[in-house]
Amino acid sequence: MKRFLTICILLLSCGLGVQSSADAATKKNYESWNALVDEMDIILNQSYDAYFMKNIDGAKELVNKAYFGFYEKHGIERAVMSYISGQRGTDTEYQFAKIKRLMTDNAPNKVVRTEIDVILKMLHEDANELDGKEDSGWRTFLAALVIILREGTEAILVIAAITAYLVRSGNHSLVRVVYLSSLAAVVASIIAAIAIQYIFNISGANQEMIEGIAMLLATVVLFFVSNWMLSKAESQAWKSYVEDKAKVAVATGSSFALGSAAFLSVFREGAETILFYQAMIVDAKEHTFMVFLGLGIGCLILAAIFMVIRFRLMKLPLKLFFIGTSVLMYILAIVFAGGGVKELQEADIIKVTSVNFVKSIDILGIYPTVETLIPQVVMVLFVVISIIYFRCRKVNQ
Numbered sequence: 001m002k003r004f005l006t007i008c009i010l011l012l013s014c015g016l017g018v019q020s021s022a023d024a025a026t027k028k029n030y031e032s033w034n035a036l037v038d039e040m041d042i043i044l045n046q047s048y049d050a051y052f053m054k055n056i057d058g059a060k061e062l063v064n065k066a067y068f069g070f071y072e073k074h075g076i077e078r079a080v081m082s083y084i085s086g087q088r089g090t091d092t093e094y095q096f097a098k099i100k101r102l103m104t105d106n107a108p109n110k111v112v113r114t115e116i117d118v119i120l121k122m123l124h125e126d127a128n129e130l131d132g133k134e135d136s137g138w139r140t141f142l143a144a145l146v147i148i149l150r151e152g153t154e155a156i157l158v159i160a161a162i163t164a165y166l167v168r169s170g171n172h173s174l175v176r177v178v179y180l181s182s183l184a185a186v187v188a189s190i191i192a193a194i195a196i197q198y199i200f201n202i203s204g205a206n207q208e209m210i211e212g213i214a215m216l217l218a219t220v221v222l223f224f225v226s227n228w229m230l231s232k233a234e235s236q237a238w239k240s241y242v243e244d245k246a247k248v249a250v251a252t253g254s255s256f257a258l259g260s261a262a263f264l265s266v267f268r269e270g271a272e273t274i275l276f277y278q279a280m281i282v283d284a285k286e287h288t289f290m291v292f293l294g295l296g297i298g299c300l301i302l303a304a305i306f307m308v309i310r311f312r313l314m315k316l317p318l319k320l321f322f323i324g325t326s327v328l329m330y331i332l333a334i335v336f337a338g339g340g341v342k343e344l345q346e347a348d349i350i351k352v353t354s355v356n357f358v359k360s361i362d363i364l365g366i367y368p369t370v371e372t373l374i375p376q377v378v379m380v381l382f383v384v385i386s387i388i389y390f391r392c393r394k395v396n397q
Contacts, residue, residue, distance in 0.1 A: 033127040036074055040066045041120055047099075048116050052109055060100050064348070067096045071123075078276045080126050082143040086150060088126065090360050094352070094367065095119045097345055101352040140287040144280060144294025145301075151273045152302045154332060155182075158222070158265040160309040161325045162258050168314060168321060174255050181259035182266045189270025193278070211268060212343030218264035219336040219379070225261050226329035227386050261329075268336070330383045337375040338365030345371060 030036040047062035071077050071092070081089035099115050159182055163175050192210070280291050316324055342365075344350045353370040360367050365376065 030074070033076065033079065033130040034124070036070060036076060037123045037127040040070045040123060043070070044116050044120060048113055051103055051112055056103050056106070060103050063096060063100050063103070067093075071096070076123075076126070078280070079130055082147055082276065082280065083139070084126060084129060086362050087360060088122075090362050090367070092119070092122055092126070093346055094354075094360070094369070095122060097352040098354055100348065101354075104351070137287040137290040140280070141290040141294040144277070144291045145298045146294075147273065147276050147280075148295055148298030149301060151269045151276075152298070153305065154335070155262075155265040155269075156302045156306045157309065157328060158332060159262050160306045161313065161328050162225070162262060164310045164313040164321075165325055166258070167310075174258070177255055177259045178262045181262040185263045185266035185270055188263075188267050189274055192267075192271035193274040208343045208347035209349060211272060212340045212347060212349070214264055214268040215336045215340030215343060218261065218268055219333045219340060219375075221257055221261045221264060222329045222333035222336065223379070223382065224257055226326045226333060226383075265332075330379075334376050334379045334383070335363075335365035337379045338367055338372045341372045341375055342367050342369075345369065 030039075043062055043066045047059045047066070050062060051059035077089055077093070080092065095115065095118060099112065099119065102112050102115060159178060162178050166172065166174050166178065277291060277295065281288055313321055313324060341350060345352050350371050355368045355370055355373065358366065358368040358373065366373070
C-alpha cells in the first residue's frame with residue numbers, strides 16, 4: 001500500500017509539473033480576481049442584452065463563455081472551492097445552469113435579469129473575499145490539504161471496502177488487481193488532464209461530460225458490487241460460495257467488476273483534481289512547496305483512513321462485514337448517481353429543473369434539481385428491492 005501511494009504521488013507530481021509552466025503562458029494574466037470578474041460582468045450583461053433582443057442561442061453562448069471560458073478556465077471555480085468552500089462553488093455552478101434553463105424556457109426578461117444580478121453579486125462577493133485573503137504559506141497548505149481529502153475520500157472508501165472483501169474471501173492475490181486499477185486510474189487522470197488542457201483542447205463542457213459519464217458508470221458498477229457482497233451476507237451462502245470455487249468465480253467476471261469500481265472511483269475526479277493543483281501551483285508562487293506538502297500529508301491521511309476502514313471492517317462478524325460493505329457501496333452508488341447527472345447538467349446535456357425546497361449537500365451528491373434527485377430516488381428503490389429480494393431468498397432456502 002505504501003509503495004502504491006508513493007507511485008501515485010510521484011505520477012501526480014509529474015503531471016502537475018508538465019502543466020504548470022505551460023498554463024501560465026496560455027492564459028491572460030489578471031491583476032486580481034476582481035479584474036477577472038469585472039470582465040465576466042461585461043459578458044453576462046451582454047448575455048442579457050442578447051436575450052432581450054430574442055437571441056436566445058447567442059445569450060446562452062455568452063453565459064457558457066463566462067462559465068467555461070472564465071469561471072473554470074481562469075481558476076475562479078478552483079479558488080472558490082479551495083479557499084472559500086466547496087458548497088459555494090456548487091451553488092455558483094447551479095446559478096449559471098439556472099440562468100441557461102430560464103433562457104431556454106423563454107422566461108420573462110425581468111426574471112432572467114434578476115438571476116443574472118444574483119450570479120454577478122455572488123461572483124463579486126467571492127472576488128472580494130479572494131482578493132482580501134492574505135497570501136500565506138499555511139493558507140496554501142490548508143487549501144491543498146482540503147482538496148485531496150475532499151476529492152480522495154470517496155475513492156478510498158471504495159478501495160478499502162473492496163480490498164477488505166478480497167482479503168476476507170481468501171482472494172489475497174486479487175488485491176493487486178485493485179491497486180493496479182487504482183494506479184492505472186491515476187495515470188489515466190494525468191493523461192486526461194493534459195489532453196483536456198493542451199493536446200485536444202477539450203472544452204469545459206466536454207470535460208464535465210467525461211466526468212459525468214465516469215460517475216454514472218461507477219454508479220452501475222458499485223451497485224453490482226453491492227449486490228454481490230450482500231448476496232454473501234448469510235454464513236450458509238458464504239459456505240456455498242467457497243465450496244463452489246469462489247476464487248475461480250472472482251478471478252473471472254467479478255475481478256473485472258471490482259477492478260472497474262476501483263478504477264472509476266479514482267478516475268472520476270482524478271483529472272479535475274490535477275487541474276486544481278496545477279492552478280494552485282501557478283498561483284502559489286513562492287509557496288509552491290506548501291502545495292506539495294498539503295498534497296503529501298493529505299495522501300498520508302487518506303492512507304490512514306484506508307487502513308482504519310479496512311481493518312475495522314475485517315474485525316466485523318462475517319454477516320455484519322458483508323452487510324456493512326454492501327451498504328457502503330450502495331450509499332456511494334447513490335451519491336455518484338446525483339453527482340454524475342450534475343456534471344452532465346453543467347455540460348448542457350441534461351436540463352436543469354430547480355427544486356427550491358432542497359438544499360445542496362455536495363458530500364451526499366444531493367442537488368436542488370429534479371434531474372439529479374430522480375436517479376437517486378430510483379437507486380434507493382433498487383437498493384430496497386435488492387434487500388427485499390435477498391431476504392426473500394433467505395426465507396425460501
